[in-house]
Amino acid sequence: MRQLEMIATGALATIQDEGRPGLAGLGVGVSGAADLRSLRLANRLVGNQPGAAGVEVTFGGLAFRSRDDIDIALTGAPTPATVGGVPVGLNAPVRVPGGAEVRLSTPDAGVRTYLAVRGGIDVPADLGSRATDVMSGIGPAVLTPGTALRVGDQSLAWPGVDVAAVPAPIGGDLDLRVVPGPRQDWFVDDALEVLSSGYYEVSADSNRVGMRLTGPVLQRSRDEELPSEGVVRGSLQVPPTGQPTLFLADHPVTGGYPVIGVVLSADVDLAAQAQPGQRLRLRPTKE
Known part of the structure; x- marks a missing residue:
């Protein structure tokens, strides 16, 4: 039985797949990879079934070994990585000999790096998914040193690529497309113009649940309490401070x-790689 033996897990390492869609009515969020595009690419590079589980690594620091030969791919935030002390590249399939240690350093840009192993991470599914939801506690536990992860054997044929030419996470200012939300009438008339008038900075008080932003204050036209209602990934929720929070993968369902x-789904993948202190520009769109 092939296993990954965790030696170090860095700031946060979790098992993620494409989440649990369709369960919001039961109070269960989607969760899954914060940067879905990068996880999907990693799985494709090693010939995994769509939706296979991998490891989401926050700010690097992951180290592991396998007693057997395995094939992996690393995508997302570009981090210096070594196999048995030898540097390897991202966005390409990599053969790891049995017993060799794989180590990831801190990325220069971006936040989350994705590890896919050919065969996928084979842990029990919880409500149809292997994703770790850090807010609700549903899914596998957060990874810790000493954790052993079984590698599955459900793979497809190898894809016809040697390397994937993909853009690295942007280290400078990010433009995010935003469609109007359901509660525009709770804000003053020029609130959407204010939203797009300047830059918002990513606060250090951010995680997989949401990203707190600091920038132009959004003034509300109504001060009463709003009954709880459904929210989706990418929602820009505005508390009384007037500073928006951008919901990410593990957001509450209400x-x-x-x-x-609401930030477009493709751009939420970009936002999920923004580091604290990085600036975002929220641009209205009708797409």
Whole structure:
């Protein structure tokens, strides 16, 4: 039985797949990879079934070994990586000999690096998914040193690529497209213009649940309490401070603050790689 033996797990390492869609009515969020595009690419590079589980690594620091030969791919935040002390590249399939240690350093840009292993991470599914939801506690436990992860054997044929030419996470300012939200009427008339008038900075008080932003204050036109209502990934929820929070993968299924806009799903993948202190520009779109 092939296994990954965790030696170090860095700031946060979790098992993620594409989540649990369709269960919001039961109070269960989607969760899954914060940067879905990068996880899907990693799985494709090693010929995994779509939706196979991998490891999401936050700010590097992961180290592991396998007693057997395995094939892996690393995508997302570009981190210096070694196999048995020899540097290897990202966005390409890599053969790891049995007993060799794989180590990831801290990325220069981006936040989350994805590890896919040919065969996928084979842990028990919880409500149809192997994703770790850090807010609800559903799914596998957060990885710790000493954890052993079984590698599955459900793979497809190898894809016809040697390397994937993909853009690295942007280290500078990010442009995110935003469609109007369901509660525009709770804000003053020019609130959407204010939202797009300047830059918002990513706060250090951010995680897989949401990203707190600091920047132009969004003024509300109504001060009463809003009954809790459903929210989705990418929602820009605005508390009384007027500073929006961008919901990421492990967001709550309901919220009691008005949502002024929703970031397009493809751009949420970009936002999930933004480091604290990085600036975002929220641009209205009708797409």
